[in-house]
Amino acid sequence: MSLYQEALDLFDLTVDFRRDFHRHPELGFNEVRTSRIVADELSRLGYEVQTGLAKTGVVGLIQGEQPGPVALLRFDMDALPVQEDTGAEYASETPGLMHACGHDGHVAIGLTVANLLMRHREAIKGTVKLVFQPAEEGMGGAAKMIEAGILKDPAPDFALGVHVWNERPVGWVCAVPGPVMAGAEIFKIKITGRGGHGAVPHQAVDPVAASAQIITALQTIVSRNVSPLQSGVVSITQIHGGETFNVIPQAVEMAGTIRTFEPEVRKLVLERFNQVVQGVAEAMGCQAEITMQDLTPATINDRWVTERMQERIRKDWPEAELVTQYQTMGSEDMSLILNAVPGCFLLVGSMNAERNLNYAHHHPRFDFDEQVLPHAAALLASAVLEGLGEGQKKK
Ligand SMILES: [Zn+2]
Ligand SMILES: [Zn+2]
Numbered sequence: 001m002s003l004y005q006e007a008l009d010l011f012d013l014t015v016d017f018r019r020d021f022h023r024h025p026e027l028g029f030n031e032v033r034t035s036r037i038v039a040d041e042l043s044r045l046g047y048e049v050q051t052g053l054a055k056t057g058v059v060g061l062i063q064g065e066q067p068g069p070v071a072l073l074r075f076d077m078d079a080l081p082v083q084e085d086t087g088a089e090y091a092s093e094t095p096g097l098m099h100a101c102g103h104d105g106h107v108a109i110g111l112t113v114a115n116l117l118m119r120h121r122e123a124i125k126g127t128v129k130l131v132f133q134p135a136e137e138g139m140g141g142a143a144k145m146i147e148a149g150i151l152k153d154p155a156p157d158f159a160l161g162v163h164v165w166n167e168r169p170v171g172w173v174c175a176v177p178g179p180v181m182a183g184a185e186i187f188k189i190k191i192t193g194r195g196g197h198g199a200v201p202h203q204a205v206d207p208v209a210a211s212a213q214i215i216t217a218l219q220t221i222v223s224r225n226v227s228p229l230q231s232g233v234v235s236i237t238q239i240h241g242g243e244t245f246n247v248i249p250q251a252v253e254m255a256g257t258i259r260t261f262e263p264e265v266r267k268l269v270l271e272r273f274n275q276v277v278q279g280v281a282e283a284m285g286c287q288a289e290i291t292m293q294d295l296t297p298a299t300i301n302d303r304w305v306t307e308r309m310q311e312r313i314r315k316d317w318p319e320a321e322l323v324t325q326y327q328t329m330g331s332e333d334m335s336l337i338l339n340a341v342p343g344c345f346l347l348v349g350s351m352n353a354e355r356n357l358n359y360a361h362h363h364p365r366f367d368f369d370e371q372v373l374p375h376a377a378a379l380l381a382s383a384v385l386e387g388l389g390e391g392q393k394k395k
Contacts, residue, residue: 020037048060110130190253232266235258240252
């Protein structure tokens with residue numbers, strides 16, 4: 001029986017887990033209930049379990065009877081502050097919180113992988129570390145899990161992760177060597193001028209007019225500085241200033257995000273960003289204060305591991321549309337693990353337009369086709385059982 005067949009046998013269990021997590025979403029570092037269920041299930045299956053890493057993180061460890069590499073498989077657990085509007089019978093029971101990114105599915109995939117591996121315990125070569133991570137959604141969960149020691153004792157030789165992907169249908173699977181998801185910065189800008197009467201602008205220094213110039217000038221970074229063959233994003237997503245009609249405010253505050261793939265593009269965009277904001281503000285007689293926060297680096301898949309993963313996909317899931325060139329401007333903190341350990345982050349298509357399961361990630365109506373779950377679990381289990389990391393150190 002193939003691993004996929006075995007995963008299908010577990011389908012009801014997988015879906016029960018997924019829907020239970022979906023009903024009870026928890027925000028980053030507060031995945032108390034989720035992590036308790038994960039730890040209980042891993043213990044029940046016979047894993048050596050560590051809990052309380054980065055508050056709510058859980059690690060399940062299993063040592064195979066045969067020697068081999070150490071594999072790290074990572075699954076994120078957090079939900080989002082979104083009010084669910086799917087009307088699903090398993091919709092969130094917590095007002096204002098929702099699994100709108102599919103991390104409920106990731107936890108269910110992880111527990112299914114745990115189950116599949118235990119059934120084939122005798123075939124495991126080396127050690128498997130199943131990492132259930134809190135707080136992926138821009139809250140630094142991966143960094144905290146690394147601080148808590150997931151990359152030590154034993155140190156992984158390769159790392160795998162997966163994201164359900166609602167931009168493509170079930171049957172689409174993406175294993176891209178090199179950068180697949182963008183690096184992200186978030187920023188705040190405060191433009192300070194001199195407030196005054198709206199009817200006497202010459203006696204004020206207007207930060208509203210300066211901010212308008214800055215926003216326009218920032219658009220030239222991607223269109224005029226980044227090579228047309230490379231990519232980047234500079235988005236201003238918030239702007240606040242002023243209280244009333246006839247007062248020029250003292251200051252305007254803006255916020256936004258920067259996305260890039262290549263380190264040299266990132267450097268260029270950040271340099272130009274500073275020059276443009278400071279230069280335009282100065283020209284308009286204002287002061288600019290920039291706070292830049294490096295959220296996550298780009299998610300870069302290791303070529304060797306990714307090619308091995310592609311071989312597994314071709315063999316185990318021949319009907320799948322395997323995509324080896326694809327990039328998205330979304331970001332992912334799996335990137336921090338992949339910066340330290342060679343690995344592959346898979347995207348698996350999860351959309352089903354006929355069933356209206358085609359809303360974008362983070363949308364209040366986001367939901368995905370659960371048929372993807374056994375496929376994803378079987379692929380990850382297969383990668384481990386077929387010794388994906390073997391021979392890697394010899395390369
Ligand atoms: Zn998300
Ligand atoms: Zn996500």
